[in-house]
Amino acid sequence: MPYHEFECSKCIPERKQHAVVKAPGEDLTSCLPKGYLNTIPGSISERGCAYCGAKHVIGTPMKDVIHLSHGPIGCTYDTWQTKRYISDNGNFQLKYTFASDVREKHIVFGAEKLLKQNILEAFAQFPEIKRMTIYQTCATALIGDDINAIAEEVMEELPDVDIFICNSPGFAGPSQSGGHHKINIAWINQKVGTVEPEITSDYVINYVGEYNIQGDQEVMQDFFKRMGIQVLSTFTGNGRYDDLRGMHKAHLNVLECARSAEYICNELRVRYGIPRLDIDGFGFEPLSQSLRKVAMFFGIEERAEAIIAEETARWKPELDWYKERLKGKKVCLWPGGSKLWHWAHVIEAEMGVKVVSVYTKFGHQGDMEKGVARCSEDTLAIDDPNELEGLEALEMLKPDIIFTGKRPGEVAKKVGVPYLNAHAYHNGPYKGYEGWVRFARDIYNAIYSPIHQLAELDISRDPIPTDKGFATQRMLSDASLPEDIRTSTTLRQYSGAYDTISPLRDKTYPTFDSRSAAAE
């Protein structure tokens, strides 16, 4: 077994089975770390809790909903304004968060009455909002409040409101992933099938496992609309509560993040016979293949091909400009879950970088299977990494850049490794063809920032170069590039706007004849 043992973790031998280095000729039968097991206490793991997996990751991107957490204020405060899932309704879900504010007396005597008052009060303060999600927390799970009963009571009293309950306390499982599962199942059990949606196209999908980080969902929705496909609902980025109640009427579930949302797709298949199609909005080739697959399902391949041709022609020369300059750069791909396999191969293929390590905080073995399979040899794969292991890996691998979260990014900064925010992005969106160029642009700007060169210099002992007043990214990136590439007239730098999402919201789309009309 090619397990990798970290020096810092020799004293906790069970960690040894959580990291592997893929060696020549090895496949997954010999090269798969353990995953999704209980965290080792005191290891300073990066994992979060099942409440945040449910509320913060999946629930809150729903945009027309009062998101109320039943517990003390901390859970609510902490999971507020740390993400970039925007919406086209003024970002209500980012701006407002609700806590029932459980106190000691409620712990002793119960907090159900408090919860009911909270629900009524919140609807009264925001009379235009008629939908609510309620999230259980550790405290209210332990005292055993019957949230469902209270919600039923309120729905009887206020017939125009609808409430969804998610019982996923923080301790429910080894990481946030437990919460993903719980909210998926809770939604299909409680809400799917309770609204009959209006069907406006022959081709109807649910777009699942997509959270509209910096507008990803709106980029992908643009492609679907250009193909004449109705996106019935998005689970959950930029999604509407009532649209998600009508998920059962789609012809196809198009699944993006299989880590966080395959559960609901699988249930929709079992209960309503809706097939699941896994796609990938990151990278030119995976995205093109994804659009083709969706189109093929509906028999509208030419619509996909038109988009692929147009977008590729527009953006490929810009992607390739960066690819030439990112070749061989070493990357630690250290996201939360699914991006380890969404990105592992395609950034190597399309940006020329070399992934030297992947990790997952809350992924399962299945994610590692996909991730390790897509990595090249010598890649270090780590499950549930901790602070010291991360530092040791950075020391060993000496990457040029790390894709990770905000706080681990600060750790990397101190050892001279620039970071890109893998969860919230730097200047996204990163989905779509243009988005992928934006990702490449951000990587380029991070790696070739003149500040890193300056950071290396020890003015007390190194010779200080006094012949330069400045450097540019281009001076650093192009120094050793072949002449023809450096002066290429076909390749070009990113030429898009700062905000690419707002214009999509006012866009008009072509209408296609429906199949029934065409047959007449």
Place this chain on the structure above:
Amino acid sequence: MSCELKLKERIGTINPIFTCQPAGAQYASIGIKDCIGIVHGGQGCVMFVRLLISQHLKESFEIASSSVHEDGAVFGALNRVEEAVDVLLMRYPHVKVIPIITTCSTEVIGDDVDGVVTKLEEELLQVKYPDREVHLIPIHTPSFVGSMVSGYDVAVRDFVKYFAKKDKPSFKINLITGWVNPGDVTELKSLLAAMEIEANVLFEIESFDSPLMPDKSAVSHGSTTIEDLISTADAQGTIALNRYEGGKAAKFLEKRWDVPAIIGPTPIGIRNTDTFLQNLKTMTGKPIPDSLVRERGIAIDAITDLTHMFLADKKVAIFGNPDLVIGLAEFCLDLEMKPVLLLLGDENAEYENDPRIKALQEGVDFDMEIIANADLWELEDRIKNKGLELDLILGHSKGRFVAIDNMIPMVRVGFPTYDRAGLYRYPVVGYKGATWLAEQMANALFTDMEYKKNKEWILNVW
């Protein structure tokens, strides 16, 4: 003309001003050298607090979790504490201080953290780490009591209570800063240095603002030592700048070790800084030197350029930590401004008896509301639906959308201030803080005048 202190009428919280107790204990813990806390609860209680602190300071800090999962919640999770202590000690050989910080879940299930500490001291520490200095300190911070402010207060007291021990009298004083920024500590220490006073600073967090060094060695961590904490009992006095963040520790030292305490005022603004210096002088007998007369003069000079021309009569709402809010309100009044709404993010019976609040109630000649247990909807609802007109908001970044959506200029102050660059580097306390605050407020108003084309030409001549 009235100034009322009242509680928020709604029962729920919409956009909280504070997070909960364990966060305050965690913020205190990172101020101590060779200290890594273990938060006993679910992992989110740590993960998000570390994120919050890193958002604010743009640095990462080490805090561990006991990672309570389902089995622990059902059967008790003390075994997780035992394992966490051992794992932490094995892997972090420099660690000496381990506060074990409880949360709502582990308080509800009734885990006996004090008992497990005794057990660990008798067993694990003696058997496995006999030659190592290790301090395990239970800190009880259930999330359903108080707020991050009281959590900080409790933690400072518990650290002091654990370590403080009389040896021989010292000329030092104890300076308990409260929940402040590295820039504040720098300024406070410069005031002390000017008066040639040595202090145990709780906590030495200047080092939170750490460099990126060529040898890549730097880490961000506080630098208050165990010796500093022990010697708090020997000090000639304690000054706790903030009543609600460190006041408990000052009172403890006074009661248990006869170290005289002066609590407050938060030295925000000229007047409160004057009082702080007077308190230092009273406590130590050291004179206030000319250099501070001059420093004060520079601040007064800068403020004189701004007050009656630009700041006078501007209506301000202030939210955040209680001592900060009260200090800012007092300073605004000295600047001729009108702090019409003060929002304190928790419920605390002591607010009613706070002499500063009483003084506001007696002294203010315009309508002013002080809301305790407040949330940010108290502010936004007044602006959107109740006709409150404001010229300026002072508060932390979680309130940013109130300012943005209602087009009211806002000066970020307090914790956290992640949507502005580098604010932790600047003091709000002392004379330098007074200057900085007044100038930030003025510049915010100026920028707003320009965006809104609201008499922006005024600034052609100044």
